[in-house]
Amino acid sequence: MHVIVVGAGIIGLSTAWKLRRRGVSVTVVDPNPAMGASHAAAGMLAPAAEVVWGQSPLYPLMRASADLYPDFAADLAAASGHDLGYSRAETFVCAGDRADLASLRELVDLQRSSGFDVSLIAGSRARDLEPSLAPGVCGAVTIPGDHSIDPRRVTAALLAVLRDDTVRARVNTLINAAGRTVGVELEDGTRLTADQVIVAAGSSCNDISGVPRLPLRQVWGEVIRLRVPEALTPLLTRTIRGLVNARPVYIVPRPDGELVLGATSREDGRSGTNAGGVHQLLRDAERLVPAILDCDITDITTRARPGSPDDVPIIGRIDPGCVVSTGFFRHGILLAPLGSDLTADLATGGDTAWAPSGSLAAVGPERFGSQNLPSNAPATQHTVLIQQPAGSHP
Amino acid sequence: MHVIVVGAGIIGLSTAWKLRRRGVSVTVVDPNPAMGASHAAAGMLAPAAEVVWGQSPLYPLMRASADLYPDFAADLAAASGHDLGYSRAETFVCAGDRADLASLRELVDLQRSSGFDVSLIAGSRARDLEPSLAPGVCGAVTIPGDHSIDPRRVTAALLAVLRDDTVRARVNTLINAAGRTVGVELEDGTRLTADQVIVAAGSSCNDISGVPRLPLRQVWGEVIRLRVPEALTPLLTRTIRGLVNARPVYIVPRPDGELVLGATSREDGRSGTNAGGVHQLLRDAERLVPAILDCDITDITTRARPGSPDDVPIIGRIDPGCVVSTGFFRHGILLAPLGSDLTADLATGGDTAWAPSGSLAAVGPERFGSQNLPSNAPATQHTVLIQQPAGSHP
Structure with missing residues (x-):
């Protein structure tokens, strides 16, 4: 065949x-x-954090695929001899302010009712565990089961x-x-x-x-890759997602020191790298992790997600x-x-x-x-x- | 020889x-x-706008070289057959807020005492002439003699x-x-x-x-190049410089539709593209020309200026x-x-x-x-x- x-x-x-x-x-x-x-793509393997209202048909697919990942990654690493940048560190979803925290509380209820293992911790506790988080972060959802891999x-x-x-x-x-x-x-x-x-x-x-x-619809998005300066390494040890004024943002740290900051969502049909999108990502990421602005930008990639x-x-x-x-x-x-x-x-x-x-x-x-x-x-x-x-x- | x-x-x-x-x-x-x-380099040919306190030995050099530019550009265009992106449109130096306007007033006095032809106009008048300027721009210095060319x-x-x-x-x-x-x-x-x-x-x-x-000292800077979307062309017809919370920023429009947004100044010895620098440029430029965020980023270049x-x-x-x-x-x-x-x-x-x-x-x-x-x-x-x-x- x-x-x-x-x-x-x-x-x-x-x-x-x-x-x-x-x-x-x-x-x-x-x-x-x-x-x-x-x-x-940033490569978040995040069945829990991707839970959003109105997408319940997706949950069983995401959960089933997440369960397959350890074997998939191990088999591919063995077959290719490549390091895949696979990280099983947990994920934090941080609230940029009290209003974002209210949204996170509701999301936690939905995630729990969908059977995911999540906890809500105080901002001070989150900073104990991840010291680069901003003083303004007022709460975080911890998700032990949401991991990451380097899609490239x-x-x-x-x-x-x-x-x-x-x-x-x-x-x-x-x-x-x-x-x-x-x-x-x-x-x-x-x-x-x-x-x-x-x-x-x-x-x-x-x-x-x-x-x-x-x-199909093309959902365009900007994703920024950065390098943490030597003096600040490691800046993060977990994937930091968050809501900042209700806008989602994430920073994925790679084992090799790269950070991936994303992502915008546009259905305007424009394939160029939108200046407003880059500005929004940097501004929102700074709210969660101020030292992101001390990092070097190495790559900005704009692509269309295939939406149904x-x-x-x-x-x-x-x-x-x-x-x-x-x-x-x-x-x-x-x-x-x-x-x-x-x-x-x-x-x-x-x-x-x-x-x-x-x-x-x-x-x-x-x-x-x-x-x-x-x-x-x-x-x-x-x-x-x-x-x-x-x-x-x- | x-x-x-x-x-x-x-x-x-x-x-x-x-x-x-x-x-x-x-x-x-x-x-x-x-x-x-x-x-x-953005290629501003700006002897007047580059006048700053404490650099009086520079003024006669800048003025003399600006006087040579029309012949220099014409000779080079003729010798090479290339279009040099030479523009003799005037320059505006805009105040982001009232404090910046106070600084501009003092600078205008210095520029005038150095013999440059400059005028201060109200923000409303500046917007009449350059409609993409932000409502917050509260005054502008017009400099007929400050032009631009495309260094590339x-x-x-x-x-x-x-x-x-x-x-x-x-x-x-x-x-x-x-x-x-x-x-x-x-x-x-x-x-x-x-x-x-x-x-x-x-x-x-x-x-x-x-x-x-x-x-020599290396004065690193980030410069962003953008493309104006068709629907907004031409976004600007003059070089827009400005002070935003006392930080200088400029946007140079090219005859071919490119915008050049700059520039940061760092003496930190870091040759990478600083995320904070990119963020600062986009944020400050938005204060003067909000539609800059609707443009596409085509290029970010980081280089060291040779300072004495x-x-x-x-x-x-x-x-x-x-x-x-x-x-x-x-x-x-x-x-x-x-x-x-x-x-x-x-x-x-x-x-x-x-x-x-x-x-x-x-x-x-x-x-x-x-x-x-x-x-x-x-x-x-x-x-x-x-x-x-x-x-x-x-």
Whole structure:
């Protein structure tokens, strides 16, 4: 059996890897592997902190995928020999002021009623444990089960494992024969055939001709990467999330000293790095961790998250030869182990090892009925990174 | 006659160009041409707005160089065929609040007493002329004579004109024979000889062995480049400088739609892009022009300005075969026409066409006497730029 995976983000790559481990031959096709939303993602593995009102269909998926993560990470680290920046340190969700604390109290009730292990501690106690927190932080939710991983390291490891199975090219269209997808045509006209095609191209799925119009929306976001100066290392030992004047913000410390500060959410269709977004992130992060302003910015990345109408992924068969796997919104890194299993199961026709409510109904594209929402226009993507010339003096 | 110019910033390049136009053969040596402070500079040609207390030796230099600019720019545009982004629009210096206005009033008195043509107008009048100014701007100084040019275009034009005379290499040391510099030795051991060597390596001059220790200090600064969204174009038609809570900030609009927002000043020896600096620039600029936050960040560049103890350039002969030309601090772009003339005059032994107080005394390195201030350590340099991949969907 041969499977083509369109899209080398974390979903496409982890699905291809799972398939190969099952003995399936795979080809991953992407013009810029691992440079989409996975390149921006902070990599919080946070089923509890991601609990928000009105998204209860997501909770069992997030919890199930979080349970799969230790094995997923261990297997990938072993297969690739790469360090994935996996951290099992706990997460704090901090309140920027008393109003934010009131919101956190309500969220804690929801998280607890959903079965998550969370506690509310005083600001002074939070500062005892994490001394870089600002004096203004007036309370924090501690979440022992919310961890993190470095998505750039994960995709680099997956690309290393799949290096002989990856083609740098753009897929223009699915090739259909008698109602069944039988392959893909690349931008240069090359045709690749396969027993199954998996479309895992994030928010760009609708740019591929032959894919039924999916109700995807592009939720743009800025993410800033920083380096902590030697004198302040380690600035943080936990992921610090927070609400600041009701705006969510997070700072993820990596084992290698990097901080990831995010993230804005914009549905304005603008692919550039918004100055207001960068300003908001720095301003809100300073409220929680003032010393963030003493760090060096190394990278600002702006990407589109692939959102679905209900923020639940879209995984399902669209014809006898084609499966789609997208719509992972802000949860692609967390949901990769589960999403790749479900997608691989579908593509190979096997029983699903796990599915919400015993079926794929919660994630299937058929839940949107005959909806044909207009797709977003293709957009360019932006990365701000630090160029470090060899030196400047002649 | 053959002259080696060490350093391909705007001073080294314009000096080399002047020499070549006088019939002198030149070789410019730099490992990363035009990627030092000139790459960060906003390019304000602002003799009046740069007037600050205690720098009166600078005023005649700035004024004389500003007078040379129209011919300098016209000659270079003609020689290279390049558009230099030269704008003769006036400059506003805006007050962020009443306290800043009090400071501006005092500065206006100083500028007027120094002979500059400046006027103070009300905030409402400033907004009539420049509608993007914030409601909080409570007054502005108008300076018809302060213009701007795009330093990246200027150095690109100079490099184009000098393309056959530029060597991408690092100079390790001056070669001295019997008390006279006779050439330079490159990092790879190559030796180049010349009748004269001009050291114009900005804040890195002290990294070159054989150059007497100059009292240079590295004044680091962040500069942000932005693009105005189509719907808001043109956001500004003048250079907007200002004081915001006593902090200087500027926004230079380019003819091509780019905005340049700057600049921080740090002498902390840190070459990275400081998060606090970026935050400060965005926050202060928003106070003057709120819509700056609706623009896209395309580039953040951090470089060291070559400061001297009195903020006046250091131009002078250090031995019969060597001239130094550095210490242009925050005025390198404005002072390039004059500084390159003075430096070329010195190197060729001719009379100086112009010099403050009829001599080079004001800029000569001998004014620092036997001072041997410790030099800054070599440091890497940082540019943040927007990578725009060809696209992301497979």
